[in-house]
Amino acid sequence: QRVAMGMSIKFQVPGIFAGLSVEDHLTLVLQRVPRITDLHHEMDGILDNFHLRDERKVKAGNLSHGKKQWLEIAMALALRPDVLLLDEPVAGLSDEETRETGDLINKLKTQGITMMVVEHDMDFVRQVATQVTVLHGGRVFAEGPLQEVLEREDVAEIYLGKR
Numbered sequence: 001q002r003v004a005m006g007m008s009i010k011f012q013v014p015g016i017f018a019g020l021s022v023e024d025h026l027t028l029v030l031q032r033v034p035r036i037t038d039l040h041h042e043m044d045g046i047l048d049n050f051h052l053r054d055e056r057k058v059k060a061g062n063l064s065h066g067k068k069q070w071l072e073i074a075m076a077l078a079l080r081p082d083v084l085l086l087d088e089p090v091a092g093l094s095d096e097e098t099r100e101t102g103d104l105i106n107k108l109k110t111q112g113i114t115m116m117v118v119e120h121d122m123d124f125v126r127q128v129a130t131q132v133t134v135l136h137g138g139r140v141f142a143e144g145p146l147q148e149v150l151e152r153e154d155v156a157e158i159y160l161g162k163r
Contacts, residue, residue, distance in 0.1 A: 006082035010075075012091055014068040018061025022052050022071055025060060029078045042078070050074040050104065066097035070104070077108065084108070086117045090124050102127035122159070126150075134158065 002009070016025060026043050036042050047053040050070045055063060060071060069089060076084055089105070090098040098121060105128045109115065119125055125132065126146065133143040136158050142149050149155055 007085065008076040008079045008081035008083070009085040010069075010072045010087065010089060012088040014065075014072045016060040016068055016071060016075075019059055021057050021059055022047070022063070023056045025071060025075055026078060029075045033078065033080055035080065046074050046078055049107070051100070066093045066101075069093060069097075069101070073101075073104070077113075081113065083114045083116070086115060086119075088119055089117065090119065090121050098124050099127070 020028075023043065026046060027039070030036055030039050030042055044053075047056055050073065052067065052070060052074065055067060060068060063071065069091075073086065073089060076086075086105070090101050093101060102124055105115065105117070109128075117125075117128060129146045131144065132146050132149050134141045134149060134155050141158060142152055142155050
């Protein structure tokens with residue numbers, strides 16, 4: 001139902017099958033998208049965009065944590081959603097992988113996809129966000145343009161653990 005509504009999600013913990021290759025994962029997803037006429041061309045584009053071409057035949061269980069995260073983002077994106085939800089997309093990634101993931105997400109933003117990202121890594125948030133919502137105690141505490149929210153003293157106090 002979610003896919004039919006134009007939504008796709010990448011959960012915090014990659015939900016991949018260790019025994020299937022990168023190509024197998026993408027094939028399973030791409031076969032569900034009726035608008036795709038050339039599966040191989042679509043697959044090649046995704047593999048290139050997510051730096052997974054060299055891992056095409058590699059079993060997902062043998063990928064680095066970062067490549068597993070990219071594979072799952074690629075799978076979510078392969079469904080051609082209008083809205084892409086990303087839950088902690090850089091959790092456990094190195095600084096370099098985090099920066100590269102931000103670059104990938106910024107590239108996606110130019111394709112007209114609405115994205116909602118839940119993330120605690122503030123460097124990453126600064127790299128990809130234009131609008132932010134700060135939650136505290138299960139409620140919206142602040143929201144608005146990134147720079148405006150980051151300049152608020154009360155937000156800094158919460159983020160630094162003073163409240």
